[in-house]
Amino acid sequence: MEHLPLDARSVVEKLRAANLELSGDGPRSWVPTASFDALLEDGDVSPVALNDHLAWLHANCDIAKTLVPPEGGGVKTFAKRLIYKAVLAVLHPYLVKVQDSIAVTVRALDTVAARVDEQAAAQIRAIVAMRTDLVDLAAHVEKRREE
Amino acid sequence: MSRVVLVTARWGAEHGESGDVVRLLAGALAVRTEVEVVSLGTSGLSLATDAQVSTRRESVFTVHEVAGTTAESSQEGLLRIALAATDATRVPEIAGRRLVELQGGRAPRTAELICSLGAEAVVLAGPETWWLPGELQSLQSGLRVVSLPLLGDDPVAELGEFRPLLTQVGAVGVLSRAESRRLAGCSGAFGMPAVTELPAMTELDVAFAVNHSAAAQLMVGMSHFGRFVVLLTGFPEGTPGAPRSPGHDYVRRALGPIAVAEVGHGRWSVSDTTKARQVPVGPSRPNLWKLLSHAEVCLDLRPQGIVGRETLESLLLGTPVVVPEDTVAAEHAQRSNGGLWYRDFGELFDQARAILDDASLRERLSLQGRAWATEMHGDHGRFCEQAARFVLG
Numbered sequence: 001m002e003h004l005p006l007d008a009r010s011v012v013e014k015l016r017a018a019n020l021e022l023s024g025d026g027p028r029s030w031v032p033t034a035s036f037d038a039l040l041e042d043g044d045v046s047p048v049a050l051n052d053h054l055a056w057l058h059a060n061c062d063i064a065k066t067l068v069p070p071e072g073g074g075v076k077t078f079a080k081r082l083i084y085k086a087v088l089a090v091l092h093p094y095l096v097k098v099q100d101s102i103a104v105t106v107r108a109l110d111t112v113a114a115r116v117d118e119q120a121a122a123q124i125r126a127i128v129a130m131r132t133d134l135v136d137l138a139a140h141v142e143k144r145r146e147e
Numbered sequence: 148m149s150r151v152v153l154v155t156a157r158w159g160a161e162h163g164e165s166g167d168v169v170r171l172l173a174g175a176l177a178v179r180t181e182v183e184v185v186s187l188g189t190s191g192l193s194l195a196t197d198a199q200v201s202t203r204r205e206s207v208f209t210v211h212e213v214a215g216t217t218a219e220s221s222q223e224g225l226l227r228i229a230l231a232a233t234d235a236t237r238v239p240e241i242a243g244r245r246l247v248e249l250q251g252g253r254a255p256r257t258a259e260l261i262c263s264l265g266a267e268a269v270v271l272a273g274p275e276t277w278w279l280p281g282e283l284q285s286l287q288s289g290l291r292v293v294s295l296p297l298l299g300d301d302p303v304a305e306l307g308e309f310r311p312l313l314t315q316v317g318a319v320g321v322l323s324r325a326e327s328r329r330l331a332g333c334s335g336a337f338g339m340p341a342v343t344e345l346p347a348m349t350e351l352d353v354a355f356a357v358n359h360s361a362a363a364q365l366m367v368g369m370s371h372f373g374r375f376v377v378l379l380t381g382f383p384e385g386t387p388g389a390p391r392s393p394g395h396d397y398v399r400r401a402l403g404p405i406a407v408a409e410v411g412h413g414r415w416s417v418s419d420t421t422k423a424r425q426v427p428v429g430p431s432r433p434n435l436w437k438l439l440s441h442a443e444v445c446l447d448l449r450p451q452g453i454v455g456r457e458t459l460e461s462l463l464l465g466t467p468v469v470v471p472e473d474t475v476a477a478e479h480a481q482r483s484n485g486g487l488w489y490r491d492f493g494e495l496f497d498q499a500r501a502i503l504d505d506a507s508l509r510e511r512l513s514l515q516g517r518a519w520a521t522e523m524h525g526d527h528g529r530f531c532e533q534a535a536r537f538v539l540g
Contacts, residue, residue: 006511015487015497054314 158186162385164452280315299453304329362436381412462520485516
């Protein structure tokens with residue numbers, strides 16, 4: 001087998017270093033809240049995590065994909081590529097910061113959405129518990145009256 | 148044939164890795180010795196009462212069940228001091244629970260029972276048995292007593308208040324380097340340096356049986372899906388599941404065009420971009436092997452146990468793993484060079500993608516992981532020898 005032995009630690013460190021280089025200084029531990037309390041699925045109000053605008057932001061927050069060099073041949077494309085390189089050389093730190101800011105904003109929104117959904121689920125749960133207690137109390141009163 | 152007594156809490160009733168390890172150790176010892184099991188606390192099936200010891204034959208073992216709770220009431224003061232003196236931010240809830248487990252009523256006849264069995268050596272498995280060495284020595288001096296703390300990477304191992312209990316045994320068996328480090332780093336009471344040293348620590352490489360023939364069959368319903376990854380969020384039943392999960396659908400979207408087979412508590416499901424279905428089989432270990440052996444990579448989101456059993460089984464089956472950092476499972480991944488480890492979900496996806504996108508990396512991790520796991524955790528003869536050496540000296 002080629003390239004054996006492989007050191008797993010060096011692979012982990014290489015991946016971590018590559019991510020630091022690519023993603024600026026934004027936090028990386030975040031993922032969108034894809035799952036939320038099952039109670040909310042049947043609730044009257046739909047969970048914030050399912051909001052269409054938030055979903056669009058999740059899908060489109062990575063603007064790095066649009067920063068590809070112009071493709072194709074010819075003098076025009078060559079000139080465009082030169083301009084692209086010149087612009088990128090000047091604006092790259094700014095664009096990285098913009099990307100980070102967008103990503104962090106989406107993460108913050110997601111955190112808030114998750115917190116709101118948690119609160120909503122807790123409220124529903126409290127109402128259900130109170131209703132159950134009331135039903136028990138009613139049954140108890142009925143029983144005592146019959147006795 | 149020499150006789151060994153193995154003392155543990157709730158024999159046969161414990162879910163998870165502690166129960167598995169105790170049974171495997173008992174099995175390994177039974178190859179060369181006669182094994183008597185003393186089970187502290189009732190398993191729910193026992194007929195034992197305070198007044199009697201219930202004895203029954205179970206396979207190759209004789210099991211004596213001692214009723215009552217597992218620890219001695221005289222430990223209460225010690226435990227209270229331990230809890231009061233320890234910084235609450237340093238000891239997590241599980242440590243508190245362990246301490247509370249140690250507390251309880253007396254099991255007064257346990258030491259007498261153990262001595263009456265005429266054993267050459269006694270194995271004390273689990274922290275619930277730590278109160279016994281002193282009592283055993285006072286009844287029968289010269290009896291070889293060894294301890295298997297079963298603490299894994301649990302910070303409770305560092306509580307200096309328990310060191311005196313462990314110093315009374317002849318040897319301490321550890322199941323991972325993390326456990327060994329925790330016990331070695333154990334400080335004295337109230338944060339003072341430890342006065343007494345622990346006895347020699349013996350590293351035990353528990354061997355797990357994996358049925359490669361059974362695992363080679365593709366699981367029912369999986370033929371409709373192509374390449375897939377296994378996402379472990381809850382296994383086996385009765386053990387803690389993943390406290391946080393990014394969710395099945397999100398994992399599938401994040402990993403691209405590959406199916407995700409999720410093994411969760413009470414529900415195994417598989418989906419790709421076009422179809423999703425529940426896996427129509429019981430949540431058994433042979434079924435897990437069938438999934439693992441055909442998966443590209445195993446992503447583990449669960450809190451890890453004391454031996455990282457599913458990680459070892461995945462490595463034995465030649466499937467690379469991605470496991471949480473600073474756990475026993477991550478230690479296996481590092482030592483075997485058969486998997487990667489993550490700090491957060493972002494890293495989990497990066498590492499899974501790296502393994503999925505690079506066939507050469509996947510193959511190398513697979514080969515190295517399988518070779519290491521087969522040598523260290525697939526050889527039952529070696530484990531039986533280690534166990535006998537640890538217990539009998």
